[in-house]
Amino acid sequence: MPIIHVHMLEGRTLDLKRSLVESMTEAVTKSLNVKPEAVRIILHDMAKNNYAIAGVLESEKK
Numbered sequence: 001m002p003i004i005h006v007h008m009l010e011g012r013t014l015d016l017k018r019s020l021v022e023s024m025t026e027a028v029t030k031s032l033n034v035k036p037e038a039v040r041i042i043l044h045d046m047a048k049n050n051y052a053i054a055g056v057l058e059s060e061k062k
Contacts, residue, residue, distance in 0.1 A: 004028070004039070
């Protein structure tokens with residue numbers, strides 16, 4: 001049973017998330033030869049103040 005964790009910044013719509021998990025499930029079923037029911041995807045929405053690049057919080061970027 002493949003388990004996929006996706007970490008992304010908050011703000012994406014439910015429709016975008018739905019599209020993502022559908023596409024990922026299709027890719028995993030084809031590449032690993034498993035049934036869609038075996039695929040688990042966990043979405044982690046990160047607040048922009050909990051993510052930084054080069055010492056700058058994403059929430060503080062201009």
